[in-house]
Amino acid sequence: MDRLIEAIEATQNPSVVGLDPTEALVPPQVVASFEEEVRDSVESEEELPAAQLAVAYFEFNRAIIDAIADLVPAVKPQSAMYEALGPAGVDVYAMTCEYARQQGMYVLADVKRGDIGSTAAAYAHMLTGAPAPAGGAAYDPWHVDAVxxxxxxxxxxxxPFVDAASEADKDLFVLVRTSNPSSSELQMLDLADGAKVYEHVADLVEGWGEGTVGRHGYSRVGAVVGATHPEEGAALRERMPRTFFLVPGYGAQGGTAADVRRMFDRDGSGAIVNSSRGIIGAWKRTGRYSERMSGEEALGLVADAARDAAIAMRDDLRAVM
Amino acid sequence: MDRLIEAIEATQNPSVVGLDPTEALVPPQVVASFEEEVRDSVESEEELPAAQLAVAYFEFNRAIIDAIADLVPAVKPQSAMYEALGPAGVDVYAMTCEYARQQGMYVLADVKRGDIGSTAAAYAHMLTGAPAPAGGAAYDPWHVDAVxxxxxxxxxxxxPFVDAASEADKDLFVLVRTSNPSSSELQMLDLADGAKVYEHVADLVEGWGEGTVGRHGYSRVGAVVGATHPEEGAALRERMPRTFFLVPGYGAQGGTAADVRRMFDRDGSGAIVNSSRGIIGAWKRTGRYSERMSGEEALGLVADAARDAAIAMRDDLRAVM
Structure with a gap:
């Protein structure tokens, strides 16, 4: 987790921007502006809208990455939004990860994968690169720092993910206490030994990280702990001293800076807070958008509003640290 | 679940073939035979091995699908194996699903996705097709019948998956009791109310299916129950009367026909049993493979051995029903 922690220290900003585009979050003139360019690349007319949206997602992401790369240490592209468009969307997912890394950002692939041994090992190639043939060069098609x-x-x-992370100097974050309302149905169940299910998972996660603790005191195995559960988050911070937290649920889902404060350690490290719609959809709340804008003008507004929102989030978090 | 049940009845074969290729499962001359064709399509030399393997996976899958489509009702391509190769692998995943469907097979996408509300809705587009623009035509890039x-x-x-399945006449299968050894760490925990965690999940799954029960008595929400847990599987069959089972773990993982027998209902319906390596890697156990074979000859052996193994599995299951 050292690279992430150092990126946070360099920017003095423990926040990560979720790159989770949807059709509603991308100004329509941006999507429209790619119609001709995309039409030449698709095999049939029915593929066009998804392919066009995929290209628009990339340009949207690029505008946001350019606007925040100097002040936000990490991005978290959510795979679902891209997979919804089919393989063309998955291409853009990898392109987005590559571009963010080229701009010096830590890329946290929010893929929530999970499978058994040999299959988990296949997924873990997202961290180590594609299986290399005997004597062949390594090739990393995904460009991510963590999953x-x-x-x-x-x-x-x-x-298999821990092994891959160690091999490639990367990280993983395991779901422990998610931010959504119905997460309690399974995660909050009372066990016969007095603990809750998520507490048992927390202990497993802390154990999975043993042996991978870096120079800043945190292991390569992080935990996802929702901002919407501040008391449980504070207790988990004590329970998992070597586990770095990825904290979703700030902003649009209702979590505040005060809610996440105790998920950090005494040195103000140990967690990174995600915001998605709060940053990438900030342009909608500016009152400055007009349908008469060109695609380029609209992307400029997206970028300016994302930067302002990212600064506001950084300062909001700094104020409680 | 009606379409799957009817496909099983038509073939009198409650089995599904896992299309989970790895480099070790594809004869090397098949991979080598695509080098020239693929070289023209990649942007850099380092991409070549993964791109070549991806094309080989498709031809491997196509040979197997052609060999079994008349006697096996369904295939289950495991997404991890394809994602390991990057976006080029994901392309081949969708191509495999499309080809299997064209041959009349039910395609069960083993993706094990899981996320919160709006993100789960994005993943559920794997069932309903890409988000269609206002007035636009529907476009389904994934070609799957279930996830x-x-x-x-x-x-x-x-x-969101249940809604998407209902809209598109498709299905989902939720992990309940997985076949791997360490599945017990979480799934077998004792709850304070006396049940195990997986039993609680089983009750949730049965509930999620309510309102989607089809003409054969099973809902659109199936359950994954490993063949390696025969006693628990039998108990779950009683506990979840409206829930169709996907049963992994037969064959290579150690489950036998006797182990899975009680996961079927009294009419011999209610479950489908998966085998992956046992079918797609059967060519390795024939003693008929030679490095001197051409790519085409090797694919012929893969196909013949897969068909023989699929027939043996069908007959093995029929014998205990």
């Missing part, structure tokens, strides 16, 4: 992983299958679904 | 889903995030991670 999110689901714990439901237990240790042999996690170990 | 596997992880329950760790609770109801609001599942409902």
């Amino acid at each position: 999110t992983v689901n714990p439901y299958l237990g240790t042999d679904g996690i170990t | 596997t889903v992880n329950p760790y995030l609770g109801t609001d991670g599942i409902t």
Whole structure:
């Protein structure tokens, strides 16, 4: 987790921007402006809208990355938004990760993968690059620094990711206490030994990280802990002293800076807070958007509003640290 | 689940073939035979091995699909194997699904996705097709009939898939009791109310399916129950009367026909059993492979061995029904 922690220190900003585009978040003139360019590349007319949206997602992401790369240490592209468009969207997912890294950002791939041994090992190639043939050069098609992983299958679904992270100097974040309302149905169940299910998972995660603790005191195995559960987050901070937290749920989902304050350690490290719509959809709340804008003008507004929102979030977090 | 059940009845074969290629499972001369064709399509030399392997995976899958489509009702391509190769692999994943469907097979996408509300809705586009623009035509880039889903995030991670399945006449399968050894670490925990975690999940799954029960008595929300847990599987069959089972773990992982027998209902319906390596890697056990074979000859052996293994599996299952 050292690279992420150092990127946070360099920017003095423990926040990550979720690059989760949807059709509603991209100004329509941006999508329209790619119609001709995309038409030549698709095999059939029915593919056109998805392919066009995919290209628009990339340009949207690029405008935001350019606007925030000097002040935000990390981005978290959510795979679902891209997969919804089919393989053309997945291409753009990898392109977005590559571009963000080229701008010096830490890329946290929010893919929430989870499977058993040999299959988990296949997913873990997102961290180590494609399987290299005998004597062949390494090739990394995904360009990510960390992935999110689901714990439901237990240790042999996690170990391949830990091994891959160690090999490639990368990280993983395991779901522990998610930010959504119904997360309690499973995660908050009372166990016979007095703990909750998520506490048991927390102990597993802390154990999975053993042996990978870096120079800043945190292991390569992080935890996802929602900002919407401040008391549990504070307790988990004590329970998992070597585990870095990825904290979703700030902003649009209702979590505040005060809610996340105790998910940081005494040195103000130990967590990074995500905001997605709060940053990438900030242009909608400016009152400055007009349908008469060109695609380029609209992207300029997206970028300016994202930068302003990212600064406001940084300052909001700094104020409580 | 009606379409799957009817496909099983038509073939009198409750089995599904896992299309989970790895470099070790594809004869090397098949991979080599695509070098020239692929070289023209990649942008850099370092991309070549992964791109070549991706094309080889497709031809490997096509040979197997052609060999089994008349006697096996369904295939289950495991997304991890393709994602390991990057976006080029994901292209081939969708191509494989499309080809299997064109041959009349039910395609079960083993993706084990799981996320919260709006993000789960984005993943659920794998069932309904890409988001269509106002007035635009529907476009389905994935070509799948069902997906596997992880329950760790609770109801609001599942409902979008149920809605999408209902809209598109498709299905989902939720992980309940997975086949891997360490699955017990979380799934077998004792709850304070006396149940195990996986039993609680089973009850949730049965509930999620309510209102989607089809003409054969099963809902659109199936469950993944490993063949390696025969006693628990039998108990789950009683506990989840409206839930169709996808049963991994037969064959290479150690599950036998006797182990899975009680996961079927009294009419011999209610479950489909997966085998991956046992079918797609059967060519390795024939003693008929030679390095001197051409790519085409090697694919012929893969196909013949897969067909023989699929027939043997069908007959093995029929014998205990």
